[in-house]
Amino acid sequence: TALATVTGGDNLTSVGYRIFEHTPFYDDYEGDIVYLGNWILGCKNQKISENRDLTPLLREGITGIADYAFYCQNDIKSFSIPSTVKYIGKEAFSSCISLKTLDIPSSVKEIGDNAFYECYNVTKLTIPKGVVSIGEKAFNRCLKLKSISLPSTVQYVGKEAFHDTAWYSKQASNKVIYAGK
Numbered sequence: 001t002a003l004a005t006v007t008g009g010d011n012l013t014s015v016g017y018r019i020f021e022h023t024p025f026y027d028d029y030e031g032d033i034v035y036l037g038n039w040i041l042g043c044k045n046q047k048i049s050e051n052r053d054l055t056p057l058l059r060e061g062i063t064g065i066a067d068y069a070f071y072c073q074n075d076i077k078s079f080s081i082p083s084t085v086k087y088i089g090k091e092a093f094s095s096c097i098s099l100k101t102l103d104i105p106s107s108v109k110e111i112g113d114n115a116f117y118e119c120y121n122v123t124k125l126t127i128p129k130g131v132v133s134i135g136e137k138a139f140n141r142c143l144k145l146k147s148i149s150l151p152s153t154v155q156y157v158g159k160e161a162f163h164d165t166a167w168y169s170k171q172a173s174n175k176v177i178y179a180g181k
Helices: 166-171
Strands: 033-036 039-043 078-080 101-103 124-126 147-149
Touching: none
Parallel strands: 078 101, 124 147
Antiparallel strands: 033 039
């Protein structure tokens, strides 16, 4: 409860669920988006996204978005993930029900489990070259997702990554469902 200063974070490859929440470091952090080095830890203000584009609020050089960082930010309609981000954490954008436009840059290597779970209004998804891993249920319940493109760089696709999408439902009559190779 006394932790007021935290430094580091520049060489991390993952940051867990609501790390440092309920510490002075997190709760007294100036600004609505909390950072640890070049990672986004979370968004303190649940109304920050209301009628706003979050992109101008983001620092340059971000390499990761922590687990649950923007969880249930219901007003986010579009989000441009910075071109320096390599890691998108578990449930990072889960239940962002108004999210329609999703641009994943080629810098991203890993998309965590449930990263975009229940982003109901996303309609099209292009996974860029460079992505190696797509976690379990990463895009599950993106109900309006009709088009998916996967590059040959993807080495792992988790269980039910695209389940309960319009694309998956259309493919379900086949015994084997393919997305890329």
